[in-house]
Amino acid sequence: MAQCLEVDVASQGRTEAEALENLKEALALYFEPPAPTEPPKLREVEVELGAA
Numbered sequence: 811m812a813q814c815l816e817v818d819v820a821s822q823g824r825t826e827a828e829a830l831e832n833l834k835e836a837l838a839l840y841f842e843p844p845a846p847t848e849p850p851k852l853r854e855v856e857v858e859l860g861a862a
Contacts, residue, residue, distance in 0.1 A: 812833040813833070819836050820833070820836070821835070821836045
């Protein structure tokens with residue numbers, strides 16, 4: 811098992827080298843910016859302002 815304590819990411823492999831390689835991949839995925847799964851829904855809203 812390989813673990814990065816700074817960001818709480820861990821991975822495993824059959825050998826130490828494989829575990830470290832898998833940890834590198836896990837860290838790359840962890841720091842990848844999020845991508846939206848669907849476009850945001852936009853809509854117009856009319857607001858009437860009156861005296862308070």
